[in-house]
Amino acid sequence: MSARGTATGPATLLVIAKEPVPGRVKTRLTxxxxxxxxxELAEAALADTLHTVLRTAARRRVLVLDGVPGSWLPPGFDVVPQAPGGLDERIAAAFAHCADGPALLIGMDTPQLNPGLLADVGRDGHDAWFGPAADGGFWALGLADPARAGALVRGVPMSTDRTGAIQRDRLTAAGLSVGDLPVLRDVDTAADAAEAAVRCAPGSRFATTVDRLTEVVR
Known part of the structure; x- marks a missing residue:
């Protein structure tokens, strides 16, 4: 049965992230x-994402973290540990922290995100929201009824060029109406970083870090 109409206010915003430790994050940039x-690039992307979430109306703001918080974490977030298991298990478990209304989960890989892209989530009457990534994955997944996350996410193969299509098909096959968010490009490679920096707000942490490090690696 569709949950359409149950989302009537701001969503809980979940950011799922890794602590930006050398050798553990963004290894495809090396x-x-x-x-x-x-x-450093991962930390800048994460910090920009968190500050974007702070500027977005939300029921709650939750950082679902693999690691420990650092100086990059601004006030205003509840911090909970990631569950064990594959990414599908960790995403499904993250939604368990927000059973009191609609929720949207985003990653730390799209620093070009801005509050305007998230403004309608939880307010527009959809049952789900989906943000596809240019590499075939997804950068955002939202549910009006977060209790359904396990059935909708577990078993979706992650980190493939079909992950996004399979995940969105899961939503529609369950009879959910889906609000589509814009396609964004994840930062996985140096080319991705350069492209994302161009689309970031001028003076953003990520764009500034890309500019500084580009001069170093030339």
């Missing part, structure tokens, strides 16, 4: 970047 530089 080379040309060093592990330390890749971690």
């Amino acid at each position: 080379p040309p970047y060093t592990p330390q530089q890749a971690a």
Whole structure:
């Protein structure tokens, strides 16, 4: 049965992220970047994402973190640990922290995100929201009824060029109306980083870091 009409206010915004530790994050950026530089880019992307979430109307703001918080974390977030298991299991478990209304989960890989892209989530009457990534994955997944996350996410193969299509098909096959968000490009490679920086707000942490490190690696 569709949950249409149950989303009537701001969503809980979940950010799922890894602590930006060299060698553990953004390993596909090396080379040309060093592990330390890749971690700096990851930290900048995460910080920009968190500050975007702070500027967006929300029921709650939750950081679902693999690791420990650092100076990059602004006030205003509840911090909960990621569950064990594959990414599908961790995404499904993240929604368990927000059973009190609509919820939207986003990653730390799209620093070009802005509050305007999230403004209608939880308010427009859809049962679900989906943000596809240019590489075939997805950067955002929202549910009016977060209790359904397990059935809708578990078993979706992650990190493939079909992940996004399969996940969206899961939503429609369950009879949910889906609000589509714009396609964004994840930051996985140096080319991705350069493209995302161009689309970031001028002076953003990520764009500034890309500019600084580009001069270093030339």
